[in-house]
Amino acid sequence: MKRITFLKNLSYGLGSTLLGTTLLSCSKGTDGPTVEIPSKVLPITTKGKLRIGVITDVHKDFFPDADLYLQKFIDTAKQSNVDLIIQIGDFVYPHFKNDGFMQIWNSFEGPKYHVLGNHDMDTASKSDFLTYVNQKQLGNYYSFDSNGFHLVVMDTNYIKSGGIYTDYNAKNYTKHPANEIGYVSKEQLDWLREDLRKTDKPCIIFSHQPFNGSAGNSKEVQEILKEENKKGKKIIAAFSGHLHKNWLIDIDEVSHIQVNSASYFYVGKNHPTVTGRFPASVEANYPIMKESAPYDDSLFAIIDFDGPDREIKIQGRKSNFIAPTPYDLNYYTYVDQQSPSSNIDNRIIKF
Known part of the structure; x- marks a missing residue:
């Protein structure tokens, strides 16, 4: 044959x-x-383990103890042997007077990453801020791999008016209604879709404004995450700041975690102001404190991502409101995830 x-x-x-x-x-x-x-679509897996330090809304220019609170974070990150640190926005004005604050941040010798917050562009452009924090090369949105995970940093600081996206710059966003601010640009949405498609690792999203509704086009971002996860669960968590709150919400099997401010909860102008928490000279230089409920200790989190166990472990911190609290003043009468908290909760999240 x-x-x-x-x-x-x-x-x-x-x-x-x-x-x-x-x-x-x-x-x-x-x-x-x-x-x-x-056929069952299997989740995207990794054998990697990643430990990171996360802090947000330190507000150097709004809060008198910002240097001290940042130093506690850096010290803990070093002691915890984290692989990297990341701050999720509203960090510092890019001014020479804040160089000492930046020296504290830069004393961490490992990888350091920044997420743009709206107040970071109160007195300058995005380019000015990124240059000041030495992140000009990475840009305002970017991604990178670390220990078997894919980390994605988003920029939610665009104005959308008349179909045109405009960068935040020198507080220009304050001249627009709420439904026109806090957007992700169209170009960035296209980039996100392609970036997630290309990676073969579990993904972690970071943004200043949350994608559960606070960001202007949250639904568009949610849809991108949902569509990518149909191929096998890939996006495991989305971390945000901005609201100075402490909650966890699951949307389409993605854990959205709101990281509380390092420094304070903003009560707002619609309530009577409170004085006497700080010396008069300090309150004169930090007037927003009269409209806020500051914390008596720094809040931040050390977060472990365990690939083999498919688990996220958040080690948070507890503090107290410097009296009187929002509850003492009857601004709030109940406690749920959306109410003021002076803590970042410990959590174990399976993915």
Whole structure:
């Protein structure tokens, strides 16, 4: 028998065998209808383990103890042997007077990352801020891999008016209504879709404004995450700041975690102001404190991402409101996830 004929006959035989096996495994009895067994889409996995330090809304220019609170974070990050640190916005004005604050941040010798917050552009442009914190090369949105995970940093600081996206710059966003601010640009949405498609690692999202509704086009971002996860769960968590709150919300199997401010909860202008928490000279330089409920200790989190156990472990911190609290003043009368808290909760999240 010629070799080509032998191979052809062998392939026919193997095909029949495989086909028969498949039909037997999928049929219910010899004469019954074929039962379709849906294929389970497996999650994206990693054997990696990653430990990071996360802090947000330190507000150097609003809060008198910002240097001290940042120093506590840096000291803890060093002691905890984190792989990297990241701050999620509203960090510092890019002014020479804040160089000492930046020296504290830069004393961490490992990788350091910044997320743009709206107040970071109160007195300057995005380019000015990124230059000041030495992140001009990475840009305002970017991604990177670390220990088997893919980390994605988003920029939610665009104005959308008349279909045009405009960068925040020198507090220009304050001249627009709430439904026109806090957007992700169209270009960035396209980038996000492609960036997630290309990676083969579990993904962690960071943004200043939350994607559960606070960001202007949260629904568009949620849809991108949902569509990518249909291929096998890839996006495991989305961390945000901005609201100075302490909550966890699951949306389409993605854990959205709101990281509380390092420094204070902003009560707002619609309530009577409170004085006496700080010396008069301090309150004169930090007037927003009269409209806020500051914390008596720094808040931040050390977060472990465990690939083999598919687990996120958040080690938070507890503090207290410097009296009087929002509850003492009857600004709030109940406690749930959306009420003021002076803590970052410990959490264990499976993914």
